[in-house]
Amino acid sequence: MGKLLEVERLQIAFRTDQGDVISVDEVSFDIKAGETVAIVGESGCGKSVTSLSLIGLLGKRGYVRQGESRFNGFSLTKASSAELRKLRGNEISMIFQDSMTSLNPVIPIGEQLEEPIRLHLHLSRQQAKAVALDMLRKVGIPRPEVISKEYPQTLSGGMRQRVMIAIALVCKPKLLIADEPTTALDVTIQAQIVQLMKQLQASDGTSILLVTHDLGVVAEMADKVVVMYAGQVVETADVFTLFRAPQHPYTQGLMRSIPHLNRDSSKRMDAIAGTVPSLQHMPTGCRYHPRCPHAVGRCREQRPALQNVGNEHLVRCWLPSESVPPTVKDSLAGHISGGAV
Template identity: 55%
Template sequence: MTAVSAQALPQADPSELLRVRGLTTRFHLHKKAVTAVDGISFDLKRGEVVAIVGESGCGKSITAFSIMGLLSPPGRVDSGEILFEGRNLAKLSREEMRDIQGNRISMIFQEPLTSLNPLLTIGFQLDEPIRAHLKLGKAAARERSLEMLRKVGMPRPEAVHASYPHELSGGMRQRVMIAMALSCNPSLLIADEPTTALDVTIQAQILELMKDLRNELQMTIVLITHDLGVVAEMADRVIVMYGGQIVEQGDTFSLFRNPSHPYTQGLLNSTPNIHELKDKLEPIKGTVPPLTNMPHGCRFHPRCPHAFEKCVSAAPGWVDLHDDHQMRCWLPEKKERSLHEHG
């Protein structure tokens, strides 16, 4: 994954699985368009885990739904490209996307109880997409479902196959969702807050399971989360979003060691750290702006402790830091100007 502008279109990389360029997603309400994702661009290489982080309302899940083709009116991708294995998903029909959804790209949703149909057995919900995408008969699809339940460490898979969602615990339902997402051998797995609704012990088990399956299947994962501990545990690279835009991205080690955007610094300062003794955490002041009233200039400037005049009047461009680590911020320019002025 590399940060790029929407205009920069390098030659295709054979290791590249997904290329997003200038993705803009809007909700068209009462003759007014509200922008939820604003011109974001990034690359995703085969076999890596990329985390998308940020507060609620920053555009993480809408980015995932845009890639998956799961937006419902009034939401739609208004511009940009989503190139997956060379095909622009933004231009495909609903019928063409159905061949990709759950097959080449799968998604684990935040709350499995609301994602599973309460009126159908787990087995039915596992078997149907397998039959549709892999063209297997009833018996073969059932055996594939049981195989996937065993792969995700589900005890008594035959009994689970015959159960209804409400008969399972939260951790078991999440394992079912992972089994369902992996059943057709996708190239890309999008996990939207996959451990949020689970207790700490089950969270650790699910994350360990995802790591094992990623290593075994050489699968690419987009992990959407607000939990920076999960990011440090799982991700190779990190995308930080704020106000529908990407504000910083880079490899996990570099970004955690040298967070450069004030928003990223705020996220890390508000997270508990066992290696640092703090009397209290330092929350980011203020709240995420509503989509209908985004600030001019840098969208973070009303909450930024380092904001100055230019932050209010002009939107910052990308700044290359080092080793594939970039951010959108005016501070480097301000520091450089200050050094020049003071000799």
């Protein structure tokens, strides 16, 4: 399978009055056709910024300072804004977290959906309408003829997110960037939306770049996982390897700090101490060392690089996997393999 998207040592900066602030540094990953890759991390880790940079939506202040991203071999970093516009909504499309604010409140839903259809598929108003209604039906909107005349705020959160998905997928993009697509939704609605995305992906062969903080959704959807911390990729692996044997202390900590349903709730939570560093005050050496329980002298001084620990499993850590105390691995494996309720 060929690589659909290649991201290579991307560095993204934002211009501020006090000079440039580097928000994302040394981010590399790739996505094959039909694959789902998840970028996981906490707020401020740079996962959204990375995804927005791919389609040139960083805004006025943000820009790619170093590195490159390529889509089917075509450089997205060097592309003109007109070239990017032709890709957006067509070959690469995006869904956002908050469907309430991400849909225009004064334009009927149908019209918002017809926009990319007419723009990219060059259809007449009449034909676009038919395609739009068809798409609404496909994402599970009941009575699409009626609903398409409604405004976003009259729909429920789940219905609005279905509309967002319809807008993103109507031109059959090769890559869908889904930025926290289920975060604003209730858990029963989230399950429906995840299923819908998987269904549409299976029928159209779309690749998905899933940006999320929710490891449950990652386990449910992703083939490959990119874990980000403080603007850097700290670990990359296929989803099974990552959940079975996470190597980076941050990934391990993240997995243990989630209250799984099958966890023994009489035990205290294993929390990661401290807080995420701010962009202006990045720690020297490994960015995770102030919070890392295994940090040694070298971690404070030298920046680790992403290393391949086998089978395309990359880890940015000075400690070889053997040196991570076995108790950590055991306790992790214990509650991961415990089975769902």
